[in-house]
Amino acid sequence: MNVFELHRNVIADYEKYIRSFIRIADPEIQKVVDAELSRGKLWPEPLLQFNPAFKSAGKVSDLATDGTVHSQVADVFKGYSLYQHQLDAIRLGAAGKDFLVTSGTGSGKSLTYIGTVFSHLLRNASSKGVVAIVVYPLNALINSQSGEFKKYQDNYHAATGRDFPITYGQYTGQEEESKREVMRANPPQVLLTNYMMLELLLTRLQERSIRDAIYENLRYLVFDELHTYRGRQGADVAMLIRRIRAQCKNEVTCIGTSATMVSGGSVEEQRTQVAAVASSLFGKAFSPSQVVNETLARSLLDSAAAKAKTNLSAAIRNGVTPSEDRAALCAHSVAHWLEREAAVEEKGGVLVRRRPRSVGDLARALSEASGEPEPSCRAALESVLLWISTVNAAIQSSGSRDTVLPFRLHQFISQTGSVYTTLDQGAERFITLEPGIYKADEENQKPIFPNVQPHFWPPLHLREAAGQPPVPPRVHGQLRGGWRHHRRLPDRGRRVGSGRGSRFAPGFMVSHQQVGTKAPSRACRVHPAVHLLRRTRELL
Numbered sequence: 001m002n003v004f005e006l007h008r009n010v011i012a013d014y015e016k017y018i019r020s021f022i023r024i025a026d027p028e029i030q031k032v033v034d035a036e037l038s039r040g041k042l043w044p045e046p047l048l049q050f051n052p053a054f055k056s057a058g059k060v061s062d063l064a065t066d067g068t069v070h071s072q073v074a075d076v077f078k079g080y081s082l083y084q085h086q087l088d089a090i091r092l093g094a095a096g097k098d099f100l101v102t103s104g105t106g107s108g109k110s111l112t113y114i115g116t117v118f119s120h121l122l123r124n125a126s127s128k129g130v131v132a133i134v135v136y137p138l139n140a141l142i143n144s145q146s147g148e149f150k151k152y153q154d155n156y157h158a159a160t161g162r163d164f165p166i167t168y169g170q171y172t173g174q175e176e177e178s179k180r181e182v183m184r185a186n187p188p189q190v191l192l193t194n195y196m197m198l199e200l201l202l203t204r205l206q207e208r209s210i211r212d213a214i215y216e217n218l219r220y221l222v223f224d225e226l227h228t229y230r231g232r233q234g235a236d237v238a239m240l241i242r243r244i245r246a247q248c249k250n251e252v253t254c255i256g257t258s259a260t261m262v263s264g265g266s267v268e269e270q271r272t273q274v275a276a277v278a279s280s281l282f283g284k285a286f287s288p289s290q291v292v293n294e295t296l297a298r299s300l301l302d303s304a305a306a307k308a309k310t311n312l313s314a315a316i317r318n319g320v321t322p323s324e325d326r327a328a329l330c331a332h333s334v335a336h337w338l339e340r341e342a343a344v345e346e347k348g349g350v351l352v353r354r355r356p357r358s359v360g361d362l363a364r365a366l367s368e369a370s371g372e373p374e375p376s377c378r379a380a381l382e383s384v385l386l387w388i389s390t391v392n393a394a395i396q397s398s399g400s401r402d403t404v405l406p407f408r409l410h411q412f413i414s415q416t417g418s419v420y421t422t423l424d425q426g427a428e429r430f431i432t433l434e435p436g437i438y439k440a441d442e443e444n445q446k447p448i449f450p451n452v453q454p455h456f457w458p459p460l461h462l463r464e465a466a467g468q469p470p471v472p473p474r475v476h477g478q479l480r481g482g483w484r485h486h487r488r489l490p491d492r493g494r495r496v497g498s499g500r501g502s503r504f505a506p507g508f509m510v511s512h513q514q515v516g517t518k519a520p521s522r523a524c525r526v527h528p529a530v531h532l533l534r535r536t537r538e539l540l
Contacts, residue, residue, distance in 0.1 A: 003389065004382050007409060010496060012045050018042065018416065029451070032431045041433060046245040047410040049356035050343035053403070054083040054107055055295040060115065063087070068094050068482075069119035071326040076118055076152045083108060084295035090115050093255065100226065100256040100278045103294035105354070108255040110145065112292075113222045114152070116255070120219060121166050121189055129217030130210065131189045131364065135198060139172050142192050146170050149190075171210070172197050187213035195229075195408050202243070215247045226258040226281070234281065241516040242283045260353075265349050296351040297405045300330050300339050312337060313370045320383035324394040329404065334366070334384045341365060343405055356410060418450035418527055460522060 016035065017215045024030040054367035058280030059081050064074035082090075085103050092099040100110045124131075136142045146168075154165040168185050168190040187210045193201070201207045201214070221244065223229070229237045245252050261274050271288035278286040315333040329335055342362055344351045370377065385407060392403045422430040422439060425447075430448065438445040448483040478494060 001389075002386060003409060004386070006531065007046060010034070010227065011411070013295075014043060024194070024419075028429070029421070029431055033419065033433070036433050042414045042416065043414060044414075045358040045360050047356035047412075048342065048359055048362060049408050049410060050354070051106065051403075051406045051408070052103060052296045052344045052351070053299045053338075053405075054085070054103075055297040056081045057084040057087040063090060063094075063115075066451065069115060071120050072156070072165075073115060073119050076156045078112070078155055078159050080111070082111075084355035085292050086112050086115075088295075089113075089292045092118060092290060093253070096253060098254045098278075098282070098284065099290045099292055100274060100286065101292045102258050102259065102261055102274060103292075104259065107294055110148070110224065112219070113255045113257065116151075116253075117190060117220050117222075118152075118166060125165060127189060127217065129189070130187050130191050131217050132220035132222065133191045133193065133198065133214065133218065134222040134224065135193060135195050136224050137194065139174055139194060139203060141224065142170050142172055142194065145192060149192075152325035168192065169270065171201065173300070178424065184209050195223075196242060199240055201235075202240075203331060214244070214250055218244070218248045218252055219247075219250055220253050220255060220283075222255045222257075223281075224257050224277055226256040226278075227261050229281065238283065241281065254278075254284060256282070262405050266348050267352065268348075296344055296353070298339060298344065298351070299338055309370060312366075313372055316366075316372045316376055316380045320380055320391045322383060322388060324385035326389055326391050326395070326404065329384075329387055329391050332384065332387075334380050335388070335405065338362075338381070338384065339405055341369075420448040420450055422446045424450055 019037065022033065024033060043249065047066045059079075060069075060077040061074040063082075080276070085101060089101045089112035093382050099112075101112050104108055113134070118478070121127055121131060128539045136145065138292055149168050153166075156162070156164050167186075167188040169188040170180075170192040171180065171183055172194060184207060191210075193216075202211050221241065223237070223356075231529070241254070242358045256278055258274075261277060264270075265273075268288060269401050271291040271293065275286040275288050278291070294377075313331045320332070320334070342354055342357060345354050346352075357380065359381060363374050364382060366372075366377040367374040388405050388407065392406055395402060417433065417435060420432050420435060424430065430446065432448065435450075436448060439448050
């Protein structure tokens with residue numbers, strides 16, 4: 001699949017859809033709106049983000065062999081390889097220390113706490129009650145993780161021929177009452193839930209058996225996707241954690257996993273900040289050494305030949321033909337340039353992710369680096385990225401989880417809004433799609449107002465500004481005292497229609513003549529916004 005062609009088709013369809021709703025009578029406003037849409041005001045250029053490779057660090061069986069985890073953990077995770085951050089986190093957990101793992105998508109963060117909990121339960125086979133609680137922000141994640149636990153159970157049975165010695169279960173608002181009754185009668189050793197349900201488990205009478213099983217036996221409290229708990233929700237979760245720890249008879253090991261929580265600064269500064277956040281949330285001290293960051297590795301071997309400007313220029317001029325040839329891809333100069341300039345960078349001797357960049361920005365940077373025209377560089381980038389997709393699809397079809405520079409396109413779509421203008425006429429009028437109070441001019445600030453679509457014919461001064469005829473058509477009744485009813489800014493409404501088909505339409509009153517030229521009667525009071533409009537015109 002050509003992701004770039006798909007993206008262009010989707011955006012073209014969306015643009016056609018948006019433009020089908022636009023009907024603007026004012027030619028100047030229409031000109032501004034057309035220009036903004038043409039340059040992608042509502043659909044800016046997509047961002048390209050790479051998911052770099054993680055440094056490998058052996059297998060789970062190696063940890064079982066050296067005694068870091070129980071020997072049967074190797075049966076649960078038979079054939080599983082470990083990344084460096086997984087190894088570091090499991091070693092912390094095996095030593096009874098709290099830890100927090102921050103790494104990208106697909107880095108196996110869940111294996112760090114599952115391996116830690118399983119090792120404890122296998123070493124303490126007689127453990128009863130709820131020994132570990134794993135809290136997820138969404139029920140969808142709980143459902144997915146329950147499927148993973150089932151895979152671990154099947155792995156253990158296939159490797160040993162015995163039943164899985166660990167009990168687990170999910171307790172949310174989506175299970176049938178019969179399943180809940182079973183769990184209340186015999187609480188599982190590993191409980192998967194969300195923080196709202198956990199709150200209810202500790203307070204509702206019918207779940208008292210689970211609450212008691214938690215307070216008597218809990219050893220591990222895990223919060224997945226820790227970065228989602230912020231603001232008032234984060235305060236609620238922090239208080240919940242403190243209540244659980246205060247009531248539990250055993251010391252509780254706190255574990256968290258998260259995507260990147262801090263950007264900017266050195267790696268050590270980031271760890272210090274993340275440790276401070278973890279300390280605030282869990283209510284116990286976390287040191288920077290207990291924060292485990294991802295350890296990245298290069299997918300391609302860096303070489304002087306790949307960096308040479310002449311080779312880069314030649315690779316662009318020769319063109320790219322996507323194929324399943326991994327060796328040719330790994331030797332291509334543009335692929336090396338992408339890894340250096342868009343995927344990873346070195347900070348303090350450590351490889352870290354680069355920020356996402358637009359394809360156009362990367363094409364301009366490649367043009368400067370190679371001396372080739374920007375259109376040729378953009379075409380070369382798209383071809384190499386398609387080549388990467390083709391190679392990775394072939395690798396995954398072979399059963400391997402190894403990949404070469406996998407990437408994603410992030411397309412942001414802005415919601416539509418109003419057109420804002422000053423009250424000037426002709427060339428002096430300022431038109432923008434950016435909301436605000438004043439035009440973006442510090443030396444001569446003027447207020448801007450949203451242009452609303454009236455329910456009936458616009459007032460005379462707006463019709464004259466738009467070049468429309470001065471006499472309005474007869475729509476829904478007569479003009480009354482020179483005033484016409486509009487839908488926006490409800491203040492005073494009127495009955496529309498007659499008999500059973502009549503309805504009350506809320507609205508405000510705007511002068512049919514030039515604003516401020518005729519005083520309304522008591523029955524036709526003016527909305528405060530009209531008074532503001534008059535005063536603004538006087539000041540201008």
